[in-house]
Structures are given as structure tokens and as C-alpha cells.
Amino acid sequence: MRAHRRAWLAAACLLVLTACAPGPLEQPPVPPGPIDPASFRGQSLDYVYFTDGPDEAATRAQLARFERETGARVNLQIVPFGDLEQTLQGRINSGQPPGVARVNNWRPYADALVDLKGYFGAHYPDRFVEGTALASQTADGRMPAVPSDLSMNGPLVNVDAFARAGVPVPPVDKPWTWDELVAAATKVQRANRMESAIAIDKSGHRLSSVLSAYGTTMMGPDGRSGMDPEKAGRALDMLNRLARSGGLLSDFWLESGSRYKGANELFLAQRVPVYLSGNWQVGQLAKTAKFNWAAAPNACAERCGGFPGGKYLIVFSGAPNPALGAYFADWMNSAEAQRALDEQAFWLPTRKDLLAAGIRYPAREADMAVFLAEVNRTPRDTYLANGSPVFDVSAKLLVREFGRLLVGGQDVPDAVRNVQAGVAELLAKVGS
Structure with missing residues (x-):
């Protein structure tokens, strides 16, 4: 374990022990x-x-x-x-x-x-x-x-931009695969000369949606790190390739350390056609968006659903x-x-x-219906992972390691190992 991660985890473990000890x-x-x-x-x-x-x-x-x-x-x-x-x-x-x-x-x-x-x-x-x-x-x-x-996490799409590009938005019962979402968003981006294809809130919670689609979460219901390294690797590799192609804005993810940052301004400015956030954006977008937009079902890989x-x-x-x-x-x-x-x-x-x-x-009843449909589609283990006493700190660790991946400070296997080891250490500290 590298020294930088030991120091970060020591501080994180102290926070977990003081705040989350049952x-x-x-x-x-x-x-x-x-x-x-x-x-x-x-x-x-x-x-x-x-x-x-x-x-x-x-x-x-x-x-x-x-x-x-x-x-x-x-x-x-x-x-x-x-x-x-x-x-x-x-x-x-x-x-x-x-x-x-x-x-x-x-x-x-x-x-x-x-x-x-x-x-x-x-x-x-x-x-x-x-x-x-x-x-x-x-x-x-x-x-x-x-x-x-x-x-519930889920994507929001610029309907006008999709229409100009001739790309359909999937119905609630026929979600994209992640490969299909990336291809569709990239086509819409290029047709509309947008800056990037997909914006994702700078959040371990939102990244957990992608992990779940690929079949894993950061921690399991048994209290140990439940992240499948192969599945997590496929998820992070997909996002890393998307960033390197310009389809995901690396600068947005790197400019504020590991702190949360919403990407709603990128979507509202029509710099991206797809925004992965959640239902809490509906009320705000209904008032502020100057274009037609809609909620879409979460993209699938090994499984479907979002992250709660x-x-x-x-x-x-x-x-x-x-x-x-x-x-x-x-x-x-x-x-x-x-x-x-x-x-x-x-x-x-x-x-x-x-x-x-x-x-x-x-x-916006139709958009909220999309999020409602995702509730039962979302896998059971995601609810348990989100309820873990160390989820909040683990989410920050995931953001940190993903950021190091984006700048080339480590490769995908290293990022996966660091997250897996960090979560296991946090869980051990609280006796889970």
C-alpha cells in the first residue's frame, strides 16, 4: 500500500470510527x-x-x-x-x-x-x-x-440535441447498454458540436451506478469488501477510455480534489447531451433548462437499474x-x-x-415515472451497499482513485486494488 493511501485511509478511518461506530x-x-x-x-x-x-x-x-x-x-x-x-x-x-x-x-x-x-x-x-x-x-x-x-441515479438527456442528430431516446422498458449509450451520446455530441458526450456528477455515488451496471458494488452484505475486481475493472476501464477519447471531461473530475461537484451546469449550458445524475434534478431543470430534455432509464451492462x-x-x-x-x-x-x-x-x-x-x-410526470420504474429494477445489493456505515467515506476513496486513473497516475488494476483494499480496511476499523 502506497504511503499516500495509508495517510488518507488513516484520516478516513478516524472519521468513520468517530462518526459511524454503532x-x-x-x-x-x-x-x-x-x-x-x-x-x-x-x-x-x-x-x-x-x-x-x-x-x-x-x-x-x-x-x-x-x-x-x-x-x-x-x-x-x-x-x-x-x-x-x-x-x-x-x-x-x-x-x-x-x-x-x-x-x-x-x-x-x-x-x-x-x-x-x-x-x-x-x-x-x-x-x-x-x-x-x-x-x-x-x-x-x-x-x-x-x-x-x-x-435514484439516472441519466437525463437533451432531447433537442438527440432529435437534431436523428438518434432515438430509449423507452423506459428498453434501456441502452452502456456501449449503446456511449455510442449514442458520442454521435449526438459530434452532430451538435458539443464539448463532450456524457457528464457525470463528481460523486462516488454516481460512479457506483456504473459499478452496479457491470455487476458489483464496493461492499457486500456480509460486511466485507464485496467488489468483484474483474467487473469493477471493466466498469472503470470503460469510463477511462471514454475520458481519454474526450467523451467524459477529465478536467471537471480533477479540478476540485475528492469533493463532490454536480455537473448540472455542463448540461444546462448544452455542453453535453447526456447527464448522469438523479431524480432530484427534475424540479430544478423544469424551471431552468432552455431546451427540451427528458429522463432515460439507466444503461445496462451485466445488469440494469441505478444506485439508490x-x-x-x-x-x-x-x-x-x-x-x-x-x-x-x-x-x-x-x-x-x-x-x-x-x-x-x-x-x-x-x-x-x-x-x-x-x-x-x-x-414532468413522465420523467418521474422513469425514475419510479428504476426502483424495482435496481439490484438489492445496491441498497445494502448504500446503507453501509462506511459508504460515504468509501465513495470519496473511489472518486480519489478514479481521479488518479484519469491523470495517468495508475492503471485500472491498481485503481481497483486500491479501492478494494481501502474499503476492506475501513470495514475492519468499524468491526463490520
Whole structure:
């Protein structure tokens, strides 16, 4: 292992150990019967929240309805996403945790959360999409989080540019292969004299979509590095060849180190005809794009589907009334409330019944239907990988090693070995 990777991993492991080390969950008292919401009248609940944009208005509308129904008060406390973990850890350490928080990763707070099965029963996870339910539970079957909204990676295409080039966009049930996507995007790029063929957010999460298409993820459900080196090598080799041909902009990937950077500006400026991002872009593009665009199904290689993400509601055991927090988290993810939030915020549902029935979005419904179709097509192991306690740090490692590949600092086998070894070391540090 090279010295630069040892130093980087040492810092990363320290971050994982301090932020993601799981602890014992405090069990809430099991009530003798259903929770009586009338008992919450006059009580209050702190709800720590970060917003992605249009979800704030939708959330406030549901909070007002919750208050009318229960007589309880919800104190919505919005914090920047970058300050979320520090804020929550500070409140936990001071003995004043909020009742509920919205997070993208529940594991840093695991020892401060209640097991929601204690309130809602052993079959509570069954109402949610299998992958999100699995990612909300511990290895021993406890459920510290409610999956509240789902995100899905996928490509967005410049329909006008495709039409000018005479290249069809595939229907939702007949996705491209990755070879077909590269060929189509390259033809459209050249016909329209665009700068490059495909833009991909500078994100290990987005790179994980490509790994999954080629049949692998960075870590497996057994807690060990599950990345198949041959399959990962084919995925990274394809991307590396695309970059060397000018089909993927290397400079975009190299100009900000390992930090995340979205490629939406490249797509909006019509510098590329295909943009690999996700459903959260739909609302913004609907307002800002000056050309016709559409979502397309994820390209396939060995398998199809995208790579999932999402948010969770977590309930703190040290709050004044954990039962109120549990009821609120469940209420916000009832069919009625989750449907309203999804419709207004362009979220994807985590409930099985809503996924089956579909969501009536106020705009771009056909594009959102493409992402909805990807939820069941996306392989089960991707949900487990995204829920790993080391995924976030591993994703940064993947970006780092891919960047070294692009500048010629290593070859594909070296990049694969470094990612595989790094993930295994991170997992070993947290005892997974």
C-alpha cells in the first residue's frame, strides 16, 4: 500500500470510527396498545431538518396538518446539511437531543435512537420497499430509522440535441447498454458540436451506478469488501477510455480534489447531451433548462437499474417524549403524508403501496415515472451497499482513485486494488 493511501485511509478511518461506530440501541417501552395521539395534545416536538429546496413548503404543510390533528406543536429547526451531524452530535452530547431529525445516514447516531419495532411491531419494515427497509435496520434486526424518501441515479438527456442528430431516446422498458449509450451520446455530441458526450456528477455515488451496471458494488452484505475486481475493472476501464477519447471531461473530475461537484451546469449550458445524475434534478431543470430534455432509464451492462440514495427520519431516545417522536415519524410516512410530500417535492416513495399505485406529480410526470420504474429494477445489493456505515467515506476513496486513473497516475488494476483494499480496511476499523 502506497504511503499516500495509508495517510488518507488513516484520516478516513478516524472519521468513520468517530462518526459511524454503532452502539446499543435504547429500547422504547412497548405500549400495551396503539399509541393514542390524543395524549400528545399540548406537547411539543423539536424536528431538526435540512432542506433540498421545494420540500420545505411541502413539509411545512404536513406539519400544520399534524398539529391540527394531534394538538401537538412541531418546532421545525432547519440547519444547513453541512452542519447537520455536528448539530445533532452536539445536542446528543449535551443531553438535549431533538425529538426527530431528517438525515441521510442514521448510523452516526445509532446509540441514541429508539428501535421503532418496539412501537409498531416486528412487521413494521414490511410496508416499505425492501431495499430501503433493509438499509433502515441493524444486522440483528432492529429498526432505528424510517425510510422517508428515496432517490435514484439516472441519466437525463437533451432531447433537442438527440432529435437534431436523428438518434432515438430509449423507452423506459428498453434501456441502452452502456456501449449503446456511449455510442449514442458520442454521435449526438459530434452532430451538435458539443464539448463532450456524457457528464457525470463528481460523486462516488454516481460512479457506483456504473459499478452496479457491470455487476458489483464496493461492499457486500456480509460486511466485507464485496467488489468483484474483474467487473469493477471493466466498469472503470470503460469510463477511462471514454475520458481519454474526450467523451467524459477529465478536467471537471480533477479540478476540485475528492469533493463532490454536480455537473448540472455542463448540461444546462448544452455542453453535453447526456447527464448522469438523479431524480432530484427534475424540479430544478423544469424551471431552468432552455431546451427540451427528458429522463432515460439507466444503461445496462451485466445488469440494469441505478444506485439508490435517500433520507430517513430518526427518533431520539433521550428526547422528552420518544413516543411522540415515534408517532410523528410514522405519521409523516403514512400513505397520505408521504404521497403529498412526494408530489410537491419530486421525491420517490419508500412505501410499497405508493410505489405500486404511482405518484401524480404536478409536472414532468413522465420523467418521474422513469425514475419510479428504476426502483424495482435496481439490484438489492445496491441498497445494502448504500446503507453501509462506511459508504460515504468509501465513495470519496473511489472518486480519489478514479481521479488518479484519469491523470495517468495508475492503471485500472491498481485503481481497483486500491479501492478494494481501502474499503476492506475501513470495514475492519468499524468491526463490520
